[in-house]
Amino acid sequence: xxxxHLKGETADExxxxxxxxxxxxxxxxxxxxxxxxxxxxxxxxxxxxxxxVAQRPDIVYGVNILHDxxxxxxxxAQYGVKFIQIDSMAGHLKPEDDGAYGEEINHLRRxxxxxxxxxxxxxxxxxxxGRSLEEDMDIALGRCDAIVVTGTGTGIATDIEKIRAFRQxxxxxxxxxxxxxxxxxxCGEQFAHAxxxxxxxxxxxxxxxxxxxxxAHVKTFMDAVRAVRSR
Numbered sequence: 001x002x003x004x005h006l007k008g009e010t011a012d013e014x015x016x017x018x019x020x021x022x023x024x025x026x027x028x029x030x031x032x033x034x035x036x037x038x039x040x041x042x043x044x045x046x047x048x049x050x051x052x053v054a055q056r057p058d059i060v061y062g063v064n065i066l067h068d069x070x071x072x073x074x075x076x077a078q079y080g081v082k083f084i085q086i087d088s089m090a091g092h093l094k095p096e097d098d099g100a101y102g103e104e105i106n107h108l109r110r111x112x113x114x115x116x117x118x119x120x121x122x123x124x125x126x127x128x129x130g131r132s133l134e135e136d137m138d139i140a141l142g143r144c145d146a147i148v149v150t151g152t153g154t155g156i157a158t159d160i161e162k163i164r165a166f167r168q169x170x171x172x173x174x175x176x177x178x179x180x181x182x183x184x185x186x187c188g189e190q191f192a193h194a195x196x197x198x199x200x201x202x203x204x205x206x207x208x209x210x211x212x213x214x215x216a217h218v219k220t221f222m223d224a225v226r227a228v229r230s231r
Contacts, residue, residue: 002030003200006040014040018048021213028218032060042071049079076114088125089118089140105143118144137169150179155201157181167193184224
């Protein structure tokens, strides 16, 4: 799943770049895209989704509104989004706040056809629950359809021991998604334990989130993924 970060100085620039990057990512073999307001706004996300529905309706596309999961569910319903990413499903809130959050998430899920991918101990998210990882994982699995595991930051490798620990806790209850730092060199080892990945930085010319999508990087990465799949 390739990230559309919506980089640009103006709304028009962000849209035009997103359309261009969408074509490059899909031509390079990415299986899906996630439209995210990483550099842009929720309105930018909606504009790109509107374009996808009109011009590329057959692709697999998801959405992540970083600080407004309610808007993400609303956009998913309006534009036929296949999956929603929410950075944290459990562990990021104090116990007195967590119950209401979980109830709302499950209420929104019941009204949605979208697949929900949620993080636990996710990059940049606080740990406030005081619960064990096992407890937070069990709670998260009751709120979403797949779990995302990351390292400490964007573009930073996710530690293989953390991936193994997540896989052991999840078992076969849900897919496990690598959410940061996957490379052609590491995908064989990491996909031995995980089912999917979200990729952004590696596809950029600088290998950083601030860069521009480079078709050669997309091809190199997807060639490695195809080699893993063939094995």
